[in-house]
Amino acid sequence: MNAFERARDDARMLVLEARKGRLHDRTVGDLPELLAPGDLLVLNDAATLPASLSGVTGSGEAVELRLAGPPQGERWPAVLFGAGDWRTRTEDRAAPPVVAPGERIHFGELTADVVAVALLSPRLVEVRFDRAGEALWSALYAIGRPVQYAYHEQDLALWTVQTAYAGRPWAVEMPSAGRPLGWRVLGALRRRGVELAWLTHAAGLSSTGDPVLDAALPLPEQYDIPERTVQAVTRARNEGRRVLAVGTTVVRALEGAARQPGGLRAGAGTTALVITEHMRPRVIDGLVTGIHAPGESHYRLLGAFAPAATLAAAARHAARRGYRPHELGDLALIVPALAVDAGLRPSARLPALDHASPA
Amino acid sequence: MNLRDTASLVTGASRGLGRALAEILAAAGSRVVMVARERQPLEEAAAAIRAAGGIAHALVADVGDIHSVHPIAAQAAALVGPIDILVNNASTLGPTPLRLLLDTECEDLTRVLEVNLVGPFRLTKVVAGSMALRGRGLVVNISSDASVEAYPTWGAYSISKAALDHLTRIWAVELAEAGVRFLSIDPGEMNTRMHADALPEADPATLADPAEVAARIAAMMATPALASGARLQAVSP
Numbered sequence: 144m145n146a147f148e149r150a151r152d153d154a155r156m157l158v159l160e161a162r163k164g165r166l167h168d169r170t171v172g173d174l175p176e177l178l179a180p181g182d183l184l185v186l187n188d189a190a191t192l193p194a195s196l197s198g199v200t201g202s203g204e205a206v207e208l209r210l211a212g213p214p215q216g217e218r219w220p221a222v223l224f225g226a227g228d229w230r231t232r233t234e235d236r237a238a239p240p241v242v243a244p245g246e247r248i249h250f251g252e253l254t255a256d257v258v259a260v261a262l263l264s265p266r267l268v269e270v271r272f273d274r275a276g277e278a279l280w281s282a283l284y285a286i287g288r289p290v291q292y293a294y295h296e297q298d299l300a301l302w303t304v305q306t307a308y309a310g311r312p313w314a315v316e317m318p319s320a321g322r323p324l325g326w327r328v329l330g331a332l333r334r335r336g337v338e339l340a341w342l343t344h345a346a347g348l349s350s351t352g353d354p355v356l357d358a359a360l361p362l363p364e365q366y367d368i369p370e371r372t373v374q375a376v377t378r379a380r381n382e383g384r385r386v387l388a389v390g391t392t393v394v395r396a397l398e399g400a401a402r403q404p405g406g407l408r409a410g411a412g413t414t415a416l417v418i419t420e421h422m423r424p425r426v427i428d429g430l431v432t433g434i435h436a437p438g439e440s441h442y443r444l445l446g447a448f449a450p451a452a453t454l455a456a457a458a459r460h461a462a463r464r465g466y467r468p469h470e471l472g473d474l475a476l477i478v479p480a481l482a483v484d485a486g487l488r489p490s491a492r493l494p495a496l497d498h499a500s501p502a
Numbered sequence: 503m504n505l506r507d508t509a510s511l512v513t514g515a516s517r518g519l520g521r522a523l524a525e526i527l528a529a530a531g532s533r534v535v536m537v538a539r540e541r542q543p544l545e546e547a548a549a550a551i552r553a554a555g556g557i558a559h560a561l562v563a564d565v566g567d568i569h570s571v572h573p574i575a576a577q578a579a580a581l582v583g584p585i586d587i588l589v590n591n592a593s594t595l596g597p598t599p600l601r602l603l604l605d606t607e608c609e610d611l612t613r614v615l616e617v618n619l620v621g622p623f624r625l626t627k628v629v630a631g632s633m634a635l636r637g638r639g640l641v642v643n644i645s646s647d648a649s650v651e652a653y654p655t656w657g658a659y660s661i662s663k664a665a666l667d668h669l670t671r672i673w674a675v676e677l678a679e680a681g682v683r684f685l686s687i688d689p690g691e692m693n694t695r696m697h698a699d700a701l702p703e704a705d706p707a708t709l710a711d712p713a714e715v716a717a718r719i720a721a722m723m724a725t726p727a728l729a730s731g732a733r734l735q736a737v738s739p
Binding site: 190280308334 | 559571572576579581583628634636680
């Protein structure tokens with residue numbers, strides 16, 4: 144089997160029943176029978192940018208610029224790395240030269256000017272490129288490469304880090320929980336009566352190797368929620384149907400948007416919400432996610448959906464059974480209960496949602 | 503499909519039918535991304551649309567290059583939003599003068615298939631996935647009567663168009679539930695550079711104006727009653 148084959152119905156999926164603490168070894172192909180008619184599954188349709196750009200500063204020092212998200216106007220957020228590339232572990236990468244606003248970075252014919260440096264870290268910057276529109280996109284796709292890490296064994300092709308439904312290139316790292324979901328499974332879900340909805344969320348960088356920056360991850364991320372999805376979520380909540388997220392980015396987008404003044408609304412926004420075990424979900428009942436280990440930022444998010452003991456048992460189980468972590472790996476499904484056992488009602492903790500009401 | 507306020511992606515858009523289709527779509531209110539290999543005619547074509555008040559972007563790329571597919575789809579979505587209409591128009595005859603199959607190099611057949619069949623397959627895969635999630639979209643594959651008639655020396659091109667026609671039918675069946683429609687449209691013989699390359703002795707006066715053909719194709723695209731998977735002919739009534 145091609146390890147990079149995207150739609151893999153036989154990819155393993157560890158199922159966690161949050162209420163009963165039960166674990167099940169299943170596959171992605173089982174997802175339609177594990178969910179119930181009436182469940183709403185929300186996906187992140189962001190395509191993954193080739194966000195890694197190799198360049199040199201005006202003084203000739205080698206740098207790697209990793210875009211941290213889509214631009215706000217002409218300003219692109221980014222994180223600077225020193226000389227080297229993904230083959231070196233992130234935490235072992237050389238520090239980049241300190242740059243100041245006005246510094247110019249050269250990526251072959253493409254140049255970028257540093258327009259801001261964050262107080263948090265001199266590695267977190269905003270840049271403006273020397274072109275815009277189709278000229279800029281064309282250059283980014285010619286020069287950039289997908290962000291990847293030292294646990295990969297070879298260069299990742301751009302097509303390897305896309306979901307089967309990707310649209311606008313907003314993600315700098317792949318919204319990977321959706322990667323194994325192919326159209327056989329998505330079609331089967333629809334035929335089962337599972338409703339599919341989508342939003343676009345700018346999945347950001349997962350690691351910088353800098354302790355200060357890593358402690359601040361995830362950085363604020365942009366999202367765009369269609370009116371149709373808001374209506375679907377509202378209907379589901381009001382009718383007592385479950386809302387399930389494919390990926391932590393969907394959780395962040397919907398829970399972040401639900402906490403805006405006025406509640407969940409359609410449109411674009413930015414969320415700085417950091418989801419931990421202390422967050423009480425307002426919208427999401429469960430999620431499909433990757434295999435995460437204690438200590439990872441994503442692991443803390445899972446604490447909002449399952450007890451710590453269940454998550455710990457799941458992590459041990461996944462390690463023993465060889466579930467593969469990282470973005471090209473296996474999946475986990477966290478639900479309050481399996482559809483066959485549940486009364487198909489969401490958790491009693493979650494009120495019905497009126498998206499016009501205050502958060 | 504109401505073409506107004508849609509996002510369109512047209513390949514082979516620097517001249518001929520592709521350019522004419524882009525112009526018609528833009529005039530109807532669609533935001534258009536135009537793809538072709540040659541920068542100058544492509545940028546001129548896009549500039550002309552913008553000068554006429556339309557929204558058009560030029561994207562220089564080779565649809566036959568596997569490494570270009572995701573960049574094309576993503577850049578297009580970045581420029582005009584998630585794609586609602588994909589027109590797979592870019593195609594190659596292969597080496598000209600056209601030649602008998604026995605005189606066709608295997609590599610030349612492969613190249614023709616890469617551009618005319620596999621390229622549209624790859625690009626459709628990426629774009630139609632997004633369409634299927636959103637439950638809407640239209641993919642138009644430009645065909646040829648060479649896909650149904652056995653014209654000597656047209657082998658490589660004919661084979662690619664015949665396969666593209668069948669690809670249209672299977673896509674249509676597979677994505678019917680998802681709300682994505684597919685049409686295969688034979689534009690007939692037009693006064694284009696491609697036609698002149700294939701049949702240099704043809705009298706241009708006997709050939710259709712690509713702009714008129716594009717108008718008929720656009721009308722088909724805007725007609726939801728046309729069955730998905732249908733093979734249509736955009737001939738003058």
